[in-house]
Amino acid sequence: MNNIIVYCELENGIVADVSLELLTKGRELANTLGCKLEALVIGSNLSGIEKELALHGADTIWVADNEELAPFRTLPHTSITCGLFEQEKPQIALFGATSIGRDLAPRVSSALHSGLTADCTSLVIGDHKDNKSGTEYTNLLYQIRPAFGGNIIATIINPNHRPQMATVREGVMRKELAATPGLGEVKIIDCSKFVNDTDLVVKIIERQIEERKINIKGAPIIVAGGYGVGSKANFKVLAELAEVLGGEVAASRAAVDAGFSEHARQIGQTGTTVRPKLYIACGISGQIQHTAGMDQSSMIISINTDPDAPINKLADYAITGDVMSVVSKMIKSYKQNSK
Amino acid sequence: MMEKSLKIVVLAKQVPDTRNVGKDAMKADGTVNRAALPAIFNPEDLNALELALVLKDMAPGSEVTVLTMGPPRAADILRDSMYRGADSGILLTDRKFAGSDTLATSYALSRALAKINPDVIVAGRQAIDGDTAQVGPQVAEKLNLPQVTYAEEIVNLTEGSITIKRRLEHGFEVVESPFPLVVTVNASAPECRSQHAKRVMKYKHAKTPSELQALNRDYISEATNNKEYLNIQEWSVADVDANDVELGLVGSPTKVKTIENVVFQAKDSKKLSSSDADINELMVELISSHTLG
Known part of the structure; x- marks a missing residue:
C-alpha cells in the first residue's frame, strides 16, 4: 500500500506546530484512503521523538539521526527524503510551507519529477475524469489554494505522478491529538545509504533564531488594518485599540506592501492564519x-466606507463609516464602559 | 576586490500585476490570460538583479546576464535590466513553453543555463503571480547545484566560495557555499539601483531579432551597426536542446482541475452606522458578552 508521508521539521529539537497540524490532516486523509500515515524526521538526537508524532496519528516514524543533519541543510535533507520516497513510494507527501519546507519540497519534487502545490488552504480526496483522454482517476489529492493574488480558488491535481506533494502554512490546519494514537513504529534510516560528501558542501557559519516577539497567532483579539487605513500613522491608532482591548494589531498584504505594517503581522495566505475570538x-x-x-x-467586525465590501459578507457586524473615526470611538467607548 | 571574475545569470520574470486583476484574467483552460493584464518586473527579481550587480562590483570583470522565459514582450524587462546595470539579456521564448507549471519551467530554464554554464545563478525568491517559490530550488536540483534561499546580503566572497546571510522566518543564518550555486533573493534584500541615464541612452535600441523584424530596417541598421551589445538573444526550445514532452501542459505534473471565482457565503450580519450611539451600543454588547474584557 502506498502511504502518506509528512516531513516533520524541528525547531530546537521540538517538532514544529505546522508538522503536527499536517499529521492531524494526514491522519484524516489516511483514514479516508485506508492507508497508513508515516512521519519523516531528519535531525540529531532524536530519541523519544516518536511519542508525540504517534499521539498525532503517525503509524510509522522514519528517523534519520546524525549530527550532520541538524540544523536543517538543503542537500542532505533532500537526499534522505528523495531516497526514502523512492524506496517507499508514498502516494502523498506533505511539507510545512515554512522557510524549511519551501526550500526542501521543490527540490524533492524536481528530483522525483512529481508535482508540487504551494500554500494549500485545503486538502481533500476526490476523483477526476480527464475530458480529453477519458481516463478516470480515483482518490486523488485535491490541492486547493487561492491563486492569482487571491482572485480565484484553484483546485490542483497530479493525476500521473507520485507522490502528490503539497505545502501548507502554519496555522491553516488544526492541530489535534488523534482519536486513536498511531502505531508509532520507529524505523531507522541508514543515512550513509543516501547522503554523500557532496551533500555537505554548504556550511552554516552562524545561526540566530529570535524568539517570536510578535504573537498574532495566539492573540484572542486582533485589530487588522488594510490598505484603506491609509498610512503608518493611522496604524498606530489601530495599535492603540488593540492594546486597549488586550489584543494585537495585524495587517493585510496590501497594507504590508504599502509599508504601513511589518510582514510578521500579515494575515492571509502568504502570511499567518489566525482564529481569534474577535x-x-x-x-x-x-x-x-x-x-x-x-x-x-x-466573531468578525468589519469597518469599511464601502457597504458592499466583500468582507462584510463574512462579518457578524458590518460598520459603514470612516475607519479612523470609528476606531477612535471604539477606544473611547471601551474606556468608558469597561470600568 | 577579487581577482576572479564571475559569470552571473539572473533569472527574472515579467509578471501580471496581480494587484490590478480584471475579469478576463483567466482563460477557459484555467491558465492565466497574461495579455489582459499590465506586465511588470517581478519585484523580488529586482532584488536578485541588485544582488548580482553587487557581486559584479565585488568581483570586477564579472558579467551579469539576465535570462527570462516568456512571451516576446518580456524583452521589456531585459532592457530595464540593462538600464540598471546588466550586461546582456536572453529571452527564452517559444509557444511550446505555454502552460508550463513550475517544474516544466525549471526544466526549460535549466536547459538554457546548461548552455551558459554560469558560476552564480541568482533569482528572486518567488514571483507574485504564483507565490510558489519553487522555480529556484527546482532549477538548482536539475543542475545538481547547491542552493542558498532567501538571501539578503553577500557577507564575503573568495576565489572559491561565497558567504551569504539568509533570512529565516524567525531569524537568520550565514552560510558558505562553493561555486557554482543557485541563490534566491528575499524581498528584505536591498532594493535594485535605478535606471542610469547613460545606460538608457546606450541600450534603448537593444532589441530581440523578432522585434527587429517588426521595425523599420534602415533605422535599425543605423542604430545597431556594429553594436553587438544591442542584440538581445532569443532562444527557442531547439536552441536549448530541450525535450518537447517535458514542456508546456504536457510536461507539467500539476493540472488545474477547477477554477472558482471567489464568492462569499453571506453571513447574517448586523449593519451598523458609524454614529456614536451605534458604536457605543456595540462595545457595551461585546463587554457584556465577555467577548471583550
Whole structure:
C-alpha cells in the first residue's frame, strides 16, 4: 500500500506546530484512503521523538539521526527524503510551507519529477475524469489554494505522478491529538545509504533564531488594518485599540506592501492564519488571499466606507463609516464602559 | 576586490500585476490570460538583479546576464535590466513553453543555463503571480547545484566560495557555499539601483531579432551597426536542446482541475452606522458578552 508521508521539521529539537497540524490532516486523509500515515524526521538526537508524532496519528516514524543533519541543510535533507520516497513510494507527501519546507519540497519534487502545490488552504480526496483522454482517476489529492493574488480558488491535481506533494502554512490546519494514537513504529534510516560528501558542501557559519516577539497567532483579539487605513500613522491608532482591548494589531498584504505594517503581522495566505475570538477588520476589502487567514475567527467586525465590501459578507457586524473615526470611538467607548 | 571574475545569470520574470486583476484574467483552460493584464518586473527579481550587480562590483570583470522565459514582450524587462546595470539579456521564448507549471519551467530554464554554464545563478525568491517559490530550488536540483534561499546580503566572497546571510522566518543564518550555486533573493534584500541615464541612452535600441523584424530596417541598421551589445538573444526550445514532452501542459505534473471565482457565503450580519450611539451600543454588547474584557 502506498502511504502518506509528512516531513516533520524541528525547531530546537521540538517538532514544529505546522508538522503536527499536517499529521492531524494526514491522519484524516489516511483514514479516508485506508492507508497508513508515516512521519519523516531528519535531525540529531532524536530519541523519544516518536511519542508525540504517534499521539498525532503517525503509524510509522522514519528517523534519520546524525549530527550532520541538524540544523536543517538543503542537500542532505533532500537526499534522505528523495531516497526514502523512492524506496517507499508514498502516494502523498506533505511539507510545512515554512522557510524549511519551501526550500526542501521543490527540490524533492524536481528530483522525483512529481508535482508540487504551494500554500494549500485545503486538502481533500476526490476523483477526476480527464475530458480529453477519458481516463478516470480515483482518490486523488485535491490541492486547493487561492491563486492569482487571491482572485480565484484553484483546485490542483497530479493525476500521473507520485507522490502528490503539497505545502501548507502554519496555522491553516488544526492541530489535534488523534482519536486513536498511531502505531508509532520507529524505523531507522541508514543515512550513509543516501547522503554523500557532496551533500555537505554548504556550511552554516552562524545561526540566530529570535524568539517570536510578535504573537498574532495566539492573540484572542486582533485589530487588522488594510490598505484603506491609509498610512503608518493611522496604524498606530489601530495599535492603540488593540492594546486597549488586550489584543494585537495585524495587517493585510496590501497594507504590508504599502509599508504601513511589518510582514510578521500579515494575515492571509502568504502570511499567518489566525482564529481569534474577535477579529476587527479595518479598511480591509476582503480578498480571498486575506480571508483565507481569518475566516475561522469566532466573531468578525468589519469597518469599511464601502457597504458592499466583500468582507462584510463574512462579518457578524458590518460598520459603514470612516475607519479612523470609528476606531477612535471604539477606544473611547471601551474606556468608558469597561470600568 | 577579487581577482576572479564571475559569470552571473539572473533569472527574472515579467509578471501580471496581480494587484490590478480584471475579469478576463483567466482563460477557459484555467491558465492565466497574461495579455489582459499590465506586465511588470517581478519585484523580488529586482532584488536578485541588485544582488548580482553587487557581486559584479565585488568581483570586477564579472558579467551579469539576465535570462527570462516568456512571451516576446518580456524583452521589456531585459532592457530595464540593462538600464540598471546588466550586461546582456536572453529571452527564452517559444509557444511550446505555454502552460508550463513550475517544474516544466525549471526544466526549460535549466536547459538554457546548461548552455551558459554560469558560476552564480541568482533569482528572486518567488514571483507574485504564483507565490510558489519553487522555480529556484527546482532549477538548482536539475543542475545538481547547491542552493542558498532567501538571501539578503553577500557577507564575503573568495576565489572559491561565497558567504551569504539568509533570512529565516524567525531569524537568520550565514552560510558558505562553493561555486557554482543557485541563490534566491528575499524581498528584505536591498532594493535594485535605478535606471542610469547613460545606460538608457546606450541600450534603448537593444532589441530581440523578432522585434527587429517588426521595425523599420534602415533605422535599425543605423542604430545597431556594429553594436553587438544591442542584440538581445532569443532562444527557442531547439536552441536549448530541450525535450518537447517535458514542456508546456504536457510536461507539467500539476493540472488545474477547477477554477472558482471567489464568492462569499453571506453571513447574517448586523449593519451598523458609524454614529456614536451605534458604536457605543456595540462595545457595551461585546463587554457584556465577555467577548471583550
